[in-house]
Amino acid sequence: xxxxxxxxxxxxxxxxxxxxxxxxxxxxxxxxxxxxxxxxxxxxxxxxxxxxxxxxxxxxxxxxxxxxxxxxxxxxxxxxxxxxxxxxxxxxxxxxxxxxxxxxxxxxxxxxxxxxxxxxxxxxxxxxxxxxxxxxxxxxxxxxxxxxxxxxxxxxxxxxxxxxxxxxxxxxxxxxxxxxxxxxxxxxxxxxxxxxxxxxxxxxxxxxxxxxxxxxxxxxxxxxxxxxxxxxxxxxxxxxxxxxxxxxxxxxxxx
Numbered sequence: 604x605x606x607x608x609x610x611x612x613x614x615x616x617x618x619x620x621x622x623x624x625x626x627x628x629x630x631x632x633x634x635x636x637x638x639x640x641x642x643x644x645x646x647x648x649x650x651x652x653x654x655x656x657x658x659x660x661x662x663x664x665x666x667x668x669x670x671x672x673x674x675x676x677x678x679x680x681x682x683x684x685x686x687x688x689x690x691x692x693x694x695x696x697x698x699x700x701x702x703x704x705x706x707x708x709x710x711x712x713x714x715x716x717x718x719x720x721x722x723x724x725x726x727x728x729x730x731x732x733x734x735x736x737x738x739x740x741x742x743x744x745x746x747x748x749x750x751x752x753x754x755x756x757x758x759x760x761x762x763x764x765x766x767x768x769x770x771x772x773x774x775x776x777x778x779x780x781x782x783x784x785x786x787x788x789x790x791x792x793x794x795x796x797x798x799x800x801x802x803x804x805x806x807x808x809x810x811x812x813x814x815x816x817x818x819x820x821x822x823x824x825x826x827x828x829x830x831x832x833x834x835x836x837x838x839x840x841x842x843x844x845x846x847x848x849x850x851x852x853x854x855x856x857x858x
Contacts, residue, residue, distance in 0.1 A: 609639050610812040616847060617654060617813075618820020622662045623828045624718070624840040625765045625783030627791070628654040628817050630710065631847060636809070645696065646805045649798035653805075654813045655791030658821035659784040665825035666781030673774070677782045680742040680749070681789055687750025688790050692797040695755045712848025717766075718841030724776075724833060741772055750790065776833045784825075 613635040617628035629651035636642035636650065666672045745767045752763045764786060768779035799805070828836055 606640060606809070607812060609635060610809055611816045614654060614813040614816025615820040616843070617651070618658050618817040618822075619824040619843065620840070621655065621658045621784060621787075621817065622665070622821040622824030622826075623780075623836065623843075625662070625780035625787070626714070626840075626844075627651065627787060628658060628813075630714070630844070632813055632817070635847075642806075642809075645798070645802050648695070649795060649802060649805045650810050650813055652791045652795035652798060653810055654817040655787055656795065657814060658817040659788035659791055661818060662784040662821045662825040663781060663788055665822070666777065666784065666829060669777075669781075669829040671777040671829060672781035672785055673778055674782075674785065676738055676742055676772075677785050679739050680746040681786050683743045683746030684750035684786060684790050685793050687747045688793045689797055691751040691755035692794055692801065696801050709848070709852070712845060712852055714766075715841050715844025715846070715848050718837045719845065720841075722834060722837030722841075724837075738772065745771060749786075776836055777829065780828065 613632045614628075616635075617626075617631040620626035620630055621628060629648060632651040632654055633644065633647045636647040637644050642650075663672060667674075749763045749767060764783045765779055768774040768783060769776065774782065804810075831839075
């Protein structure tokens with residue numbers, strides 16, 4: 604029962620992060636499975652990526668309906684992201700498990716603090732001011748970095764993707780989230796497939812429960828996010844991630 608409780612909480616938390624701010628399920632599921640249930644980090648990453656697929660797809664659909672999705676530029680970035688996701692996934696299989704586990708835990712906390720201290724308040728006009736050539740080049744280069752991170756720590760590229768879309772490409776928050784989950788649906792599928800091919804299938808009970816819980820959380824959060832003000836969106840995401848990050852850091856290193 605305790606395992607199911609963690610699966611559901613991790614899945615719902617991951618889904619809310621995905622639908623609310625375009626974050627990967629790995630920002631929540633991986634560290635929770637590693638910290639509370641002692642899952643092997645590589646297996647936890649595979650479960651996280653698999654959970655990301657449907658959650659990201661339903662979120663992208665929701666953002667697209669509200670016209671907060673940039674498919675054209677998203678496809679350009681997606682090409683380089685997919686290639687480097689495979690490279691990152693392979694290298695992850697050669698790295699000591701503790702490296703991935705610790706990285707996931709601290710990234711959750713740091714990203715939460717970032718959203719609270721420095722919220723994303725960019726407007727759509729900032730993106731439109733750039734030339735198409737500039738956007739294509741930046742998208743390709745950023746995609747290489749995001750893809751590697753996705754495959755290496757199982758993040759679906761979510762954390763890096765959201766930061767780069769808002770800071771480098773200057774997307775406003777809702778369009779950044781919509782484009783992020785659109786790309787993540789593909790990167791998560793690629794990462795999950797490569798992880799399972801290399802490391803075998805994960806615990807099926809954990810996989811199924813996490814997928815369902817993540818999907819439900821993502822749908823609810825995406826509907827809320829498309830109606831919320833950007834400032835509220837930043838604060839809500841920051842508070843949730845900071846609390847989760849602190850809980851996991853304390854549990855991992857003090858108990």
